[in-house]
Amino acid sequence: MEKTWEQLQEYQPLVLKMVENSLRKNRVAHAYLFEGSRGTGKKEVGYLLAKSLFCQQPKGYRPCNDCTNCRRISSGNHPDVHYIEPDGQSIKKWQIQALQEEFSKTGVESNRKVYLINHADKMTTNAANSLLKFLEEPTSQTVAILLTEQIHRILNTILSRCQVLSFQPLAPKVISERLIDEGISSTMASLVAHITNNLEEARELSEDTWFGQSRSIVLQLYEVIHTRPTHAFFFLQDQWLPHFKEKEQLSFGLDILLLIFKDLLYIQLGDEEKLIFHDQITSFKQHALTTSTRRVSDQIAAVLEAKRRLYTNMNPHLLMEQLVIKLQEGYKLV
Structure with a gap:
């Protein structure tokens, strides 16, 4: 165009x-x-x-x-x-x-x-x-x-x-609007625009079946951690690790997980216009009521730390198990 x-x-x-x-x-x-x-x-x-x-x-x-x-x-x-x-x-x-x-x-x-x-x-x-x-x-x-x-x-x-x-990196709003103009759903456009500030990469991700599945799997992990914590390790083994096989793929998964917790924080701070997962707003609002801003901030910090450790010699399986434990702590303390 x-x-x-x-x-x-x-x-x-x-x-x-x-x-x-x-x-x-x-x-x-x-x-x-x-x-x-x-x-x-x-x-x-x-x-x-x-x-x-x-x-x-x-x-x-x-x-x-x-x-x-x-x-x-x-x-x-x-x-x-x-x-x-x-x-x-x-x-x-x-x-x-x-x-x-x-x-x-x-x-x-x-x-x-x-x-x-x-x-x-x-x-x-x-x-x-x-x-x-x-x-x-x-x-x-x-x-x-x-x-x-x-x-x-x-x-x-x-x-x-x-x-x-x-040339400066494009703002998420600009990328999202451009993709929506091209026929990409607002749900996917909003997500990829916050994953990358590169328009071409955002377009490629939005059309990638694997990335579409990634969004679903990350949301499932978040839901399992919140509602069925004892099943989280089974989910990692059966769903997460077979899908996110490479470090770069796992990095995308952690990016999506990070955005979920950021949405929770936006809800708690009253900044709902910044939400990315618009289709999850009802359940996210319920979850936001069951935890504190401090705990969500700690969970965001845990995901960022996992991102940092991903590119060391850390075993991806062990990395995710340790992350899940840290994320669950926030809910166990409620």
């Missing part, structure tokens, strides 16, 4: 403000480096900037998204907008040289040319050196947009020639 300036401005207000200022003052840089985690809109903003430079019917500095040029840029068919990404594991020298050759020619439809290099940190040394020569001798009508998730791997000599724009 094509994103408008207004939508991207909601996701990355500071970045869009800087791009807007450049366009308004006609001070577009010769080279930009968009850096930030995956799924924060770097490529989308890159294409939006390209459209602003080529749009035939701009609304001020904003592209119309509907003219021939805008549509061709969206589909990757504009002759003066070039997109490069790794050939296998890296961006090779020949890719940069081919780009230089292309740019040595006169523009097909104008003198302006734009190129986007995705995963710029994956350039080979030779490719990076070739690009550096390119950046050192920019033509007035050429704009380079480099995209990276790992700015520390970009050569300082390249960094110094780029205007760096940092």
Whole structure:
């Protein structure tokens, strides 16, 4: 789905403000480096900037998204907008040289040319050196947009020639609304938006059957701990451990469990608008009445400690058994 300036401005207000200022003052840089985690809109903003430079019917500095040029840029068919990404594991020298050759020619439809290099940190040394020569001798009508998730791997000599724009992690509300717009249920959208601040990962999790089952299993464990504590270890053995086999999977499980206890705390503090498990509100309210804010806080601390110990040499089975014991203490003391 094509994103408008207004939508991207909601996701990355500071970045869009800087791009807007450049366009308004006609001070577009010769080279930009968009850096930030995956799924924060770097490529989308890159294409939006390209459209602003080529749009035939701009609304001020904003592209119309509907003219021939805008549509061709969206589909990757504009002759003066070039997109490069790794050939296998890296961006090779020949890719940069081919780009230089292309740019040595006169523009097909104008003198302006734009190129986007995705995963710029994956350039080979030779490719990076070739690009550096390119950046050192920019033509007035050429704009380079480099995209990276790992700015520390970009050569300082390249960094110094780029205007760096940092893309911030997306807020849960933004991710949730975006997923709901795409047809994801509000229940799942709210959960994944609090599991990751990466839009692409959130989208993948929301469509992952395994993750959907994870939500159900974590809720079941919570219910067992609360209502049938003597069955908790059996549940770990029969349901939890066979599902959360890898450490990364177990980390997701602990993240979901953490959000359950946070919901209990929100209920106790009267912040119900922050709830994530909207479909569990009735039972959560009942549970919140049977324990204190201090005990829920202790349970949150226990889950966080388990998360920390997960990536030591701790045995996952023993880790979960010890966590369950700590979580049950809060209820036994009521």
